[in-house]
Amino acid sequence: MKSKKKETPNDNEVLSLNSGAINTKLRRHILIGTIVYAALVLYFMFLGFNRLGKKLYYNQYTFILLPDGIPLRFPELSMSWLFDFGNIAAFIPFGIIIPLLYRIRFRKFITLFISVICFLELLQSLTFLGTFDIMDIISNTLGAIIGFIAYKVGFSSEITFKRLAASAASMLILFITIMITSEIIDYVVHVNERIGNVVAINELSATAPAIDKISSFTVQGENINPTLNVYSSNDGTSKEYLFHVDKNNPWIYANIGIPDDEEYKGSVTIVANGDELILFSDEDEDKNALKVKTFFNTNLKDIKIIVTGNAKVWDVGIAEIKHWWE
Numbered sequence: 001m002k003s004k005k006k007e008t009p010n011d012n013e014v015l016s017l018n019s020g021a022i023n024t025k026l027r028r029h030i031l032i033g034t035i036v037y038a039a040l041v042l043y044f045m046f047l048g049f050n051r052l053g054k055k056l057y058y059n060q061y062t063f064i065l066l067p068d069g070i071p072l073r074f075p076e077l078s079m080s081w082l083f084d085f086g087n088i089a090a091f092i093p094f095g096i097i098i099p100l101l102y103r104i105r106f107r108k109f110i111t112l113f114i115s116v117i118c119f120l121e122l123l124q125s126l127t128f129l130g131t132f133d134i135m136d137i138i139s140n141t142l143g144a145i146i147g148f149i150a151y152k153v154g155f156s157s158e159i160t161f162k163r164l165a166a167s168a169a170s171m172l173i174l175f176i177t178i179m180i181t182s183e184i185i186d187y188v189v190h191v192n193e194r195i196g197n198v199v200a201i202n203e204l205s206a207t208a209p210a211i212d213k214i215s216s217f218t219v220q221g222e223n224i225n226p227t228l229n230v231y232s233s234n235d236g237t238s239k240e241y242l243f244h245v246d247k248n249n250p251w252i253y254a255n256i257g258i259p260d261d262e263e264y265k266g267s268v269t270i271v272a273n274g275d276e277l278i279l280f281s282d283e284d285e286d287k288n289a290l291k292v293k294t295f296f297n298t299n300l301k302d303i304k305i306i307v308t309g310n311a312k313v314w315d316v317g318i319a320e321i322k323h324w325w326e
Contacts, residue, residue, distance in 0.1 A: 027101065034097050041090060045120060051129045062131035068249070068298070070182035071139050072175070087139040088146070088178070092171065095147020100155050106148055113144045146174045198253055198317040200228035201303065205243040217312070219257035219289040226255075226314035233266070233307045241305040248299050251319040256280040257289035258310050266309025273301050280311065 072084050099109055117140050124130030154167025202208040212230040216223060233239045256268045256278070264287065270278040280290050305313055 030097060037093060046129050061125050063125060064131055064133045067135050069135055070186045071142055072179050072182050074179050074183060087136060088143040091140045091143030092147035095144040096151045096155060099148060099151050109148060114141055142178060146171055194322050195251055196320045196322045198319045201243050201316045201318055202229050204245050204318055208243055209241045217259040219259060220287055222289060228315045228317055231305055231307055231313045233309060236309060238308040243303045245300050245303055245318060247318055247320060249321060250296055250300050252294050252296055254292040254316045255289055255314050257312060262310035266311030268311045268313050269306040271304040272296060
C-alpha cells in the first residue's frame with residue numbers, strides 16, 4: 001500500500017497561497033484600520049501640538065508658497081529632525097494601503113493624494129490651526145511615493161516574506177536617497193551665500209517710531225559711536241518701539257548696554273513675532289555692552305523693542321542672506 005506524504009509549503013509559499021484570502025477576508029479590517037489611522041493623522045494636523053492654544057495668536061492667513069528648507073537631513077538627535085522624519089513617514093501607509101485596497105494606478109493615486117493634502121493645508125490656514133506650507137506638501141507627498149513603491153515591491157502580487165523584506169529594504173533605500181539629495185540641494189543653495197549689508201531697522205518699517213538723537217557715550221570704558229540709530233526709555237521708565245519688517249530668514253543685529261554716566265539700572269527686551277528673542281537686564285553679572293547677531297530661521301514679521309530705566313539700544317539693523325543666483 002502506497003503511503004501518502006502530506007506536503008507542507010515553505011514560509012514564502014504560505015503568504016503566497018493566502019494572498020487572495022487576505023484581500024477578501026481582511027479587506028474590511030484593513031479599511032477600518034485605515035480610517036482610524038487617517039483620523040489620527042487629522043488629529044495631529046488640526047488639534048495636536050497645542051494648535052487650539054496657538055490659534056489665539058493667529059490673526060491672518062499664512063501661505064508659504066516657496067520651499068524654505070529641505071525635506072530631510074542626515075539623522076541627528078533633535079526634535080526638528082524627528083518632526084521632518086515624521087512628516088514623511090506618517091504618510092507612507094497611505095501609499096501602501098490605498099493601492100492595496102483599490103488597485104489604483106500611480107498617476108491617479110498621486111494626483112488624488114496631492115489634491116487632498118493641498119485641501120487640508122488650505123483648511124489649516126483658513127481655520128488658523130496652521131499654515132499652508134509647500135514644504136509640508138512636498139514631505140507628505142514623498143512619504144506617499146515611498147509607500148507606493150513599497151507596495152509595488154512587496155504587495156502588488158503574491159505576498160511572500162522575501163517580497164516583504166524587499167519592500168522594507170526599498171523604503172530604507174528611498175529614505176537614504178531623500179537625505180542625500182536633500183543635503184546636496186542644501187549645499188548647492190548655500191555654498192556661496194553671503195550676508196548682505198546691514199540696514200537700519202527704522203529704514204525698513206514705514207511706520208517706524210522716531211529715534212533718539214545720535215551721540216557718543218561710554219559703556220564699561222568702551223567708547224560707543226552709534227551709526228544707525230539709538231533707542232532709550234527717555235524718561236527712565238519704560239518705552240516700546242514696534243517695527244514692521246516682513247523679511248525672510250534675516251540676520252538681526254543690535255547692541256545693548258547702560259552708559260557709564262548713568263545709574264546702572266534698566267533692561268531691554270527684544271521680541272520677534274510675539275516671542276521673546278533677547279533679554280538684557282541690570283541683574284546680569286556681565287555689565288559690558290551686549291552685542292547681538294542672531295539668525296532668524298523663518299519669516300520675520302515684526303520686532304518690538306522694550307526699553308526700561310537707563311538702558312540703551314543702538315545700531316539695530318537687519319541683513320538678508322544673498323544667494324549665489326542673486
